Amino acid sequence: SYLCMGLLSARQYFARDTAKENKLRAKINALWQDVEWSWHTRGGAKALYWHWSPRYAWDIGLEIRGWNECLITYVLAASSPSHAIAADAYHRGWAEGAQFRNGKEFYGVCLPLGPDYGGPLCFAHYSFLGLDPRGLKDRYADYWEQNVNHTLINREHCIRNPGQFKGYGRDCWGLTASDDHLGYHAHDPAHDLGVISPTAALSSFPYTPEHSMRALRHFYYGLGSKIWSEYGFVDAFSETLDWCAPSHIGIDQGPIIVMIENYRSGLLWKLFMSCPEVQRSLRSLDFESPAIG
Template sequence: MTTSAGSSHHSRHERDSSRILDVVQRQTLRFFWEFGHPVSGLARERITIGQPLDDCVAIGASGMGVMAIIAGAERGWISRDDALKRLLTMVRFLERAPSYHGVFPHWMDGRTGATMPFSRKDDGGDLVETAFLLQGLLCVRQYFQREEPDERELRGLINRIWGDVEWDWYTRGGIKMLYWHWSPNHDWSMDYEIRGWNECLMAYILAASSPQHAIDPKVYHGGWAQGRDFRNGRTYYDIELPLGPDYGGGLCFTHYSFLGLDPRGLKDRYADYWRQNVHHVLINREHCIRNPHNFKGYGPDCWGLTSDDTDEGYRPLHPANDLGFIAPDAALASFPYAPEAAMLALRHFCGPLRDRIWGECGFTSAFSETKDWYSRDYIGVDEGPIVVMIENYRSGLLWRLFMSCPEVRSGLARLGFESPHMA
């Protein structure tokens, strides 16, 4: 008797959890689907509750958004045809928009395609945002494989955009690393090297995978892997951290590049990336449980520090720079790595905090109970990982699509990675 009662309770609990995940994914998807830009279809940088929508669209968030749209199509929340039409609109727009040696800017005008400067000198190509865009577009290409005209056109446009990115140009003539920005007005004057460990791994993976403009593997080993914060190996809260800065940095490091890149069984000479990401999440959560600064609300069901909004603007938040602000996306995009802990956080966010942090596009960007401050904004790079990483936890869909790209497999092999997808 007890067994069947126990199992029916268990299955009821599973159904309940599944229903909650449906609600969160579906509501969050609205940011990209219902609030996508009306002309280009691209994802907005942010939406502020009570403020008129503007024309600023974000390239990285658009890559995350197309992955969210695939998840919505696969779950039947959007029809395949509607998804295909929207994605064609986006890709046709991108194909005509200005790029800088094939690399898109951080922000563009969703009506005209004109580059919108991210900062005074950041008015050209942004390699990392472009990598996040392409991570998504390659998943789209792999998903829409039917032999009919619209799907063929979509694949062809994505291949053209992908092939046009001059990753090798962003080594500044063969310097052994990638650079984040190049501008026709300011050249290399931003001088920002992309070194590990952080959220930018995808830029190196795609640069090594490029059909026309691949980098030499030495750029990965001599640039990315030589970053000051690359190797760690120390323990924090009794948990070993293979790579990254002290306490691991913001949780976007385990999310942004791993929306498509499947960390399960992914290894190279530097790390086992599943272990890396799980440990990073556990350290971040344990910091919130131990709560050394005694911030209000922190605990086993209220955790998650990553770059996000505060009452004084957007800040890099992590255990070594903890200002008392929890970002719901940090915990919720960690579902693959710590599902029980993420579900505790989700139930808490849906419980006592719901009226302050939940709205028409899911959860807002951040909150501080200490300061009684609750964000009025939805940010594209927060909303995308919530939908995509919950989907990867539930079905592995985006991981499977991205890892099915033959170019990605050969790029990973060139860099010395191993993965079950490459067997």
Template sequence: MITVWLLAWVFTAGAQRKKEAARPQLGDSALLTLVQQRTFDYFWKFAHPVSGLAPERTPTPETVTIGGSGFGVMAIIVGVERGFVTREQGLDRLLKIVNFLWKADNYHGIWPHWMNGATGKTIPFGRKDDGGDLVETAFMFQGLLAVKQYFNRDTPKETELRNKITWMWNDAEWSWYTQGGQSVLYWHWSPNNGWSMNHQIHGWNECLITYILAVASPNFPVSPKVYHQGWAMSNYFYNGKSYYGIKLPLGFDYGGPLFFAHYSFLGLDPRGLKDRYADYWEQNKNHTLINRQYCIENPKHFKGYGPDCWGLTASDNHEFYNAHSPTNDLGVITPTAALSSFPYTPEYSMQALKYFYNKVGNRLWGEYGFYDAFNESVGWYDNQYLAIDQGPIVVMIENYRSGLLWRLFMSNPEIQEALRKLEFSSPWLK
């Protein structure tokens, strides 16, 4: 019996090595397209069959995520533009999503973090987190406003899509989430638990887009004062120190997890974007460079870290899940960190992409692209995908290649007006 098992193991291991050895060597452009298409498939093939929304992660297909699905609707635009699906197929899927969201649970026009993909009913994210999630909703509206600009043809279905997005955008009560007119936004509100989560949204983190959308709201806006007195008044907003000779304008020491440089900037174009606090291209690029240089220095001597293998951000790990960063380093590399940084560090992100694809290989590569994370020091390789990590890969590679999602989102007149109100400068503000 042991002999049979051993022979089977040898055969399987040999087949696996043969499979890895047969991996095609692709040019840079072809490799980028392959990664985009495989990762897009998470939002296309693995989408919930009723709602079209993205499951939170592969083992929980009934639990869909609003933020990750917001990244996913942007990925669908990429899929259409790259020819992975037709414009008509993309349009039909997005109409399914929008029609579902129209009827799904919402709290003053704000969706919950999680919902049931078949019914639209809220799935609590925590004991008291069973209502509206302003940040997750912001990620969805960032995507929907890009969709509205992309599907701009004068046809019945494209007109219907734009109209329904506009109606939901008009109905979202951003001002409600100031808890009675305070000069700060609150992350959560629940009809069962009220404001008991008591989570004010202060910078610097992934939530810049939340404030910009709140100011941009056509019917329920907040004043610029909320941005300046709420968002920009955190103890962790200003930084100004240098790490490895690289200056970091804002945020935590060493920058924090890299998703700070991604989530708000899938649609918000950081190129030339400045306000009284920072140059956001400098912020995001330098954050990325610091994160990579930390991995090169590798002070904890984790296996695999180096110029080709870098990227610390929130993800699965060998223990459960954590927000990995230079100040919270567990030896876990997360592909989305380097790959979603393509606009900021294209050469270094390509090095990482080739390492993940060619060197780590099938231990990290599956049906929907790269698995969420790995830790070579303990020999752990994830077998799951997470929507919030998959989406930025597709979108930010596309922004690097063509600027498509930046162009769509920034062309929205309400976004441009909000940026003016907040005294931003940007090439989009003529």
């Protein structure tokens, strides 16, 4: 889904009538049309499934139900010009997940969707690298409100710091899925191991620009060479454990760049939302957005 989101955005950007750009668009369209989204309904089930392989078939049997990082999968699956899913899979599959609706307050902030405290902040990032949350609404939520509030809850947890972890505060916050000293975990306020992931605060620039800028300045000027290397910020760190990840993970690094640009100019949002297939899909799923009229 993320690959297709990026390819479609590139297709919209390289729009000139030249031999090179025509060829590029043709290749992207061929890849896009070959994705068999409907296959992952297992013959018409009311949800998409995460896993299939030639060896293990559907053995894992895990349905994609919300709220998590997979909203974009349903939007793209309904967008497909060749292998589209029905809108019913979105409403009866994705939107009927056990942790979809919430509506409770955490640290005084209302959370429309998702698990308690919001889950890892990547939920507010990955699907929304191209999918523009500004004014995006359906019968379940206002997705700008959802993402802003999720971010504020995550930051407020780090400020209150119930685990008393070293370094947490107004300038040092952000819990999401990343490497850690134990391997890899989906960090969030309900599963806090004292590990800050720079991508969490920095990919939230569109939602909390002042707070994210404070975090950026602290990460770069305050912690500096401890967490900065030739590829940017390390994937995660823990001041409590005096530990820094030796890794840089693309799915964490990439959203930092994309979301800073979306905050600055909205470029990736404009490109992706200009796709006619995406606009038709959002209408078919009963979304409202200024980008689709």
